[in-house]
Amino acid sequence: MSTPSVPRRSVLRGALGAGALAVGASPLAACAPGSSGSGPRRLTGTPSASAKGEITIWNRSGDLFKVFDAAIDEFRKAHPNVKVNHQAVDIDAKLANTLITGADLPDGSFWDDAKIGSQAEHLYDLTELIAPYRKQTSPYKLSVNTVGGRIYGVPWDLDPGLLWYREDLLEDAGVDPARLTTYDDLLDAARALKERNPKARPIHLEKDPFLGQLWLEMLANQQGTSLADAEGKVRLDSKEYRTILSWVRSAVQDDLATHAEYLKQADLAALEDGRQALVPWAVWWSFAPQQLLKKTKGKWRATQLPAWTAGGARSGAMGGSSFIIPAKAKNPELAWLLYEFLCFKQPGYSAVYGPSSIYPGGLNTSVPSYTPARRAAEPLFQPVEALGGQDLWKVAVEAADGIPAAAPIPAWWNKSVDYLGNNLQRLMEGKMTPDDVIDDSTRKIQRNLVDRA
Structure with missing residues (x-):
């Protein structure tokens, strides 16, 4: 916590x-x-x-x-x-x-x-x-x-995962947060924000390999999967992970993302000056407006994550x-x-x-x-004053109710960051494709972690 x-x-x-x-x-x-x-x-x-x-x-x-x-x-x-x-x-x-x-x-x-x-x-x-x-x-x-x-x-x-957003910036760009129901909608919202502010890179992509992989697992859990199944078998090579990684690549290629470390100086600066306005992250991001964001305190809100498919889960853990x-x-x-x-x-x-x-x-x-x-x-x-008095309890409870079941987290999970977490960073930097990330990470996790265990 x-x-x-x-x-x-x-x-x-x-x-x-x-x-x-x-x-x-x-x-x-x-x-x-x-x-x-x-x-x-x-x-x-x-x-x-x-x-x-x-x-x-x-x-x-x-x-x-x-x-x-x-x-x-x-x-x-x-x-x-x-x-x-x-x-x-x-x-x-x-x-x-x-x-x-x-x-x-x-x-x-x-x-x-x-x-x-x-x-x-x-x-x-x-x-x-x-x-x-x-x-x-x-x-x-x-x-x-x-x-x-x-x-x-x-x-x-x-x-639960939530979508954190700057209410004032979305309103100025004509974006209704209630209509951000799919991840394609989220990309469209980022484009609208970028039209209003050419310097904006509205969506947060995590630069820290460990937190980036944890974030990836939240998005995978939203689709009912995870890096390993109940027997510890690697299942990164799947439609669900390709969907997420392809979405990340689109955000990068369209110059819609700020690639920064969670609540470090560069991240905070982009949040404060309006370059970042959309943060898909866990409920504990509420720490930021309550303790760290001074200029924009009171302007942030939370809503459900978009879904990956129509009618799909709106949150993951x-x-x-x-x-x-x-x-x-x-x-x-x-x-x-x-x-x-x-x-x-x-x-x-x-x-x-x-x-x-x-x-x-x-x-x-x-x-x-x-x-x-x-x-x-x-x-x-x-209700949280730093969120403009929003009833975060209601939003978070609704998200929690929709989190799909998962599998026990394997003992080798943190070591897999050396492969998947780092390769995710290379994708965000435009140096790898989704298939590259999946193929290279799967092979190295299997050989160096699963087989050795």
Whole structure:
């Protein structure tokens, strides 16, 4: 999650980058607990309200830790006999190795969806406990937490993709954002903006290879696919990816794109001076107008992503996190009691997403994966002043409802950035064709990552 002081880019770097997925990761095909003959560890019962005991819970440091700390206080009121030791930990550096060694384990931890599939053998199988909530939980969040038909993470947040746009510039160019229903419409809108301002390159294309690949996966998820299937087989060579890459090439060839790094100086300058006006990105881009954009604060709005085909999905996921319970935890049942409270119960999810001393208007960089939380009588976070008072909750919830299911993210995903992420940059620079990107990336990922795993 992003925080008021740290852009999401740096958090995602810790989550997926710098070799994090590779540390202690087993090949995906060997992830199913019980494959070694020891049998899966399953949690099947929920403790009573009078349960007693002590648990250690890990979260990342920063503002999100403070949000959960306040929410855990609400849990303590509901379960006064459960002592919760809430600790700020460098999860990306510590958790994977700790799961393998089994030493000094927490009873539960925050973790990125990207890592759950590769570490399932070290986690409790939560399928039976999730069952009562399954029909009301986002299919996407269930799918990325599922290995071999079993669920190993407690689904928490959804990070739906949205189209961020400058309302004043679109109005001046005669572009109705409600009519941007396809990606061809988005190109036409960029052309209209460019006619009004020849210096404009209205559409943001990401220059950072890692974030560029994450963005590409959001657009692929929108079409119901991803870089790898549930068995870890590479499926980049497909109509869906060719459609996306061909669209990127059109934006580049027609000089309609600003190729800049997410919220770096060049990106911010183009956003502020009107050269960029269309940003297809995750809900957590809301950080930019709230914290970084000074001249244009209040002029940005969000709407649904365009669809790739008529009637197609209007959003895809870009990032996300869940909660896990280590298979060797001392008090796993009490950890489940906490996570059930935070994700599936009131006042738990309201304590996480609602107004607090940390986020006075509520946590507005994601939405809950649990449908009843998204359908609460009152929005869990308030309209965003930096978006001109727009009701971002309504827009983000509508987008989240349409996110297609996915597959567990393979352990080699971050290393594939060396191939796919870098080749995507070459496409944006006009140095490769869509077929070049697909052929070269597929061959190198298969040879250097999948086959070696």
